[in-house]
Amino acid sequence: MITIKEVSELAQVSQATVSRALNGHATVKEANKIKVFEAIEKLGYKPNSFAQALASSRSNSIGMLVGSLEGPFYGPLMHNAEDTVRKKNMHLIVTSGQESKEKEIDSIRFLQSKQVDGLIIHSDMLSDDELIKIANETKATIILNRYIPELAQQCICIDNELGGYLATKYLIESGHNKVACITGQLSKIDSRDRLQGYRNALAEYGIAYDANLIAEGRFDHKGNHETVRRLLDRNKEITAIFCQNDNIALAVYDICSERKISVGDELSLVGYDNDTYSQHIRPELTTVNFPVKEMGIEAANCVLSLVSKKTYTLNNKLAPELIIRNSVKKLK
Template identity: 80%
Template sequence: MITIKEVSELAQVSQSTVSRALNGHPTVKESNRAKVFAAIEQLGYKPNAFAQALASSRSNSVGMLVGSLDGPFYGPLMHMAEDTVRQKNLHLIVTSGQESHDKEADSIQFLQSRQVDGLIIHSDQLSDDELIKVAKQTPSTIILNRYIPELSDKCICIDNELGGYLATKHLLESGHTKVASITGQMSKIDSRDRLQGYRNALAEFGIEYNANLIVEGRFDHSGNHEAVRRLLDRDSDITAIFCQNDNIALAVYDVCSERGITVGKDLSIVGFDNDTYSQHIRPKLTTVNFPVLEMGVEAAKGVLALLNNDAYQLKTKLTPELICRDSVCKQD
């Protein structure tokens, strides 16, 4: 294994000069810098990342907290964030909170103990005050999928209320008057905002909000089938359902198949997220596109800009888009 001593001997400079050259120190003469890097190339020297971190006060890593390490939302989010930071020769360290306050707090403490240079946080359980404290401890922090006024320039959100409105409005414009909704966990602000968008659309069309047409589901796959059955058993006149994500929509497809209900004919469905499979199921699912890839890239760019004190206009609010396919029919 090639050592820094061998590099210094070949370059005919001190070991401290080699170290300063590797860390971009401005006091190193250009002639010595050139000799150091020529020696490194000739010897194939690989700098010790830990030693470099100590010398530069940088770990060359970014920490990321997400709700889960799998699924059609978090997977692409992590992928795009990792791809973006790697382009700048940094590494992404990811951990999950698993919908637990204590695990989210522990995960952030773990990342901070690893001296990460910045943080990307997708938290459902930590309070605004707790996240403000984290951002003070690690200034290069970006918060995903929620808005905190004190950190407004570091928060990236999708307009979930607009997304819920677009989904419900499409069903109402298609002639449906008894439109139900299956929400995600109501502990999540995404669910509450999407439900508000649903209510806004009903109000615009002069339709009274009916709490019996709302059932709480989950954004993952747990328990959604039972939620669908409960909803359909409550009211047989429901002709359309706004599902607050595409996993919930899949459960509706399954229960409809059990009961001989034809999606896109007997019952219209709009999902949310535009997951990859939404265009491969039949009928193809009409859904609201969540720009998760853009969110991942934007989060990483935001952290990198904060780390390097670069001027960068963070996109703090991303816009959802209705994707019309085949799961909605016109109601006479």
């Protein structure tokens, strides 16, 4: 294996000069740069990334914490962040918290131990104070799906309250006054904000909030079918359901098929996220679009600007959009 020492000997410059040339330091004379790169080409030297990191105090990597390494939300989020980072010749290192505070903390410590240049954090379990502490330790830190006043210019979130409101308002304006809501895990701020949007729409139209119309599900597929069964069994008058993500809506489709209930006719549905399959099931699912692609790109661009200390105008509140398809029946 060719070493930096051999490059320096062939180029007749110091090892420090080779390191500075590799990292683009302006202090290296042009003549020495030429010597270094001619030696590299002749020897076929491949720079050691760890050595480069020591020389430049940069690892050329960004760390990312997400809730899970699978699913229609986290997949596009990671893909678009990674694609943006790679365009700057850097790498994305991703870990997951798996709905455990201990695992989230361990993941952050792991990423920091790798000397990542910046962090993109999507945390459900860490407190605002804990995230502020992490941002003080790693200055180039972006927080997703959370607004923390002390880190206002480092937070990117979607207006989930507005999304819940838009979904519920559409059902009410379509003539439904028995609108149920199946939430995600209420430990997640997304779920609580979407539920608040649901309540806001009910209040605006003078419809009393009924806790019997609320059921707690999950954003993944675990247990949602039984949740749907319980909700329908205890509320025979439901004509519409706001599902807080499209996975939950899929479970409703399954139970409706099981019970010979016609979606879009006997029961109206609005989902959330606008996952790819929402336009391929029948009837096509009306849903709220979560701009996850834009969030991944925005997060990567912002953390890269913090790393390079460049000015960047952060778009820190992304807007949801109602996508109207065929799963809602208009009663009026």
